[in-house]
Amino acid sequence: MPKLRELGEAEVLRRLTADRARGLGVAVGPGDDAAVLEPEAGRQLVATTDAFVEGRHFLPSWGTPADWGARLAAANLSDLAAMAATPRWALLSMGLRAEHEVESLLELQSGVVRALGAHGAVVVGGNLVAVQGEEWFDLTLLGEVRTGAAWTRRGARPGDLLFVTGAPGRAGAGLGIARALGEKAREPEWRPLLEAWLAPAGVVLVEVSERQGPVVAAALVSAADYFRRFNTILAPRLVDIETPRKKVS
Numbered sequence: 001m002p003k004l005r006e007l008g009e010a011e012v013l014r015r016l017t018a019d020r021a022r023g024l025g026v027a028v029g030p031g032d033d034a035a036v037l038e039p040e041a042g043r044q045l046v047a048t049t050d051a052f053v054e055g056r057h058f059l060p061s062w063g064t065p066a067d068w069g070a071r072l073a074a075a076n077l078s079d080l081a082a083m084a085a086t087p088r089w090a091l092l093s094m095g096l097r098a099e100h101e102v103e104s105l106l107e108l109q110s111g112v113v114r115a116l117g118a119h120g121a122v123v124v125g126g127n128l129v130a131v132q133g134e135e136w137f138d139l140t141l142l143g144e145v146r147t148g149a150a151w152t153r154r155g156a157r158p159g160d161l162l163f164v165t166g167a168p169g170r171a172g173a174g175l176g177i178a179r180a181l182g183e184k185a186r187e188p189e190w191r192p193l194l195e196a197w198l199a200p201a202g203v204v205l206v207e208v209s210e211r212q213g214p215v216v217a218a219a220l221v222s223a224a225d226y227f228r229r230f231n232t233i234l235a236p237r238l239v240d241i242e243t244p245r246k247k248v249s
Contacts, residue, residue: 001101001102001103001104002101002102002103003098003099003100003101003102004096004097004098004099004100004102004105004130005098005099007102009128012102012105012128013128015102015106016030016105016106016109016126016128017030017031020113020122020123020124021113021117021122022122023088023089023121023122023124024088024120025037025038025039025040025088025089026038026089026122026124029124029125030123030124030125030126034125035089035091035124035125037088037089037124037142039088039144040144042146042147043144043145043146043147044144044145044146044147044148044150045142045143045144046080046083046085046142046143046144046145046150047140047141047142047143048076048079048080048140048141048143049076049138049139049140049141050072050075050076050079050138050139051136051137051138051139052068052071052072052136052137052138053134053135053136054134054135054136055134056134057175058071059175059178059179062178062198063198064107064111065104065105065107065108065111066107066108066110066111066114067111067198068108068111068137069107069108069109069110069111069112069113069115069137070111070112070114070115072111072112072137072139073090073111073112073115073116073139073141074115075139076090076139076140076141077115077116077119077121077141079141080141080143082151083143083145083150083151083152084145084149084150084151085143085144085145085150086119086120086143086144086145087116087119087120087121087141087142087143088120088121088122088142088143088144089121089122089123089124089141089142090112090116090121090122090123090124090139090140090141090142091123091124091125091126091127091139091140092109092112092123092125092126092137092138092139093126093127093128093129093137093138093139093140094108094126094127094128094129094135094136094137094138095129095130095131095135095136095137096128096129096130096131096135097130097131097132097135098130100135108137109123112139116141121141121143170192170193173193174190174193174194174195174198177190177193177194178194
């Protein structure tokens with residue numbers, strides 16, 4: 001399979017942008033110096049960004065490039081969901097070593113595109129840079145929300161409902177186990193934590209009535225399998241999920 005150094009930047013960029021969908025509100029898309037976007041009247045832009053760094057957020061030998069692309073998209077989608085915004089446009093930037101296989105790069109982008117496309121968003125540009133150390137992938141996602149209707153963390157009052165979804169810390173624990181145990185981490189007893197780290201996440205929007213006040217609501221997902229299953233907890237209670245308890249030496 002050809003590597004980045006063999007094809008050169010211009011050809012790699014051509015392949016990356018060849019099949020990108022135009023998307024609604026995109027006046028000028030990939031291939032120019034910058035994208036030109038047209039937000040809907042009466043709406044505000046909401047922007048978020050997230051990055052995955054090799055060795056810190058992902059391990060190349062665990063999961064596929066498409067998996068990591070989907071997870072990167074999900075991290076951004078969840079931020080917009082928490083603000084009650086509709087995802088629209090994304091910028092994908094990548095820092096890659098010269099020996100990176102082009103097909104792997106296209107597969108990662110396809111994971112991002114599919115995950116965003118499921119929520120109506122498209123990739124409209126990005127950047128490609130050569131690195132010598134750890135590789136990284138960065139996604140900036142823009143969305144829209146009706147003017148003045150964004151959910152924020154300010155203004156919560158006693159009696160408001162707090163929605164907690166997923167199990168905080170499980171994905172980080174899965175990565176730590178994979179680092180510490182290597183292939184032994186694939187044993188069944190570690191599977192719940194590894195799935196929380198490896199499986200692509202989904203995003204759910206939760207409607208909350210105005211009388212309930214500002215609520216941080218919306219949804220990261222646990223990963224019962226590798227594809228798309230949502231475990232959204234809509235109650236102010238703690239759920240004890242049985243997890244392996246074993247000392248890692």
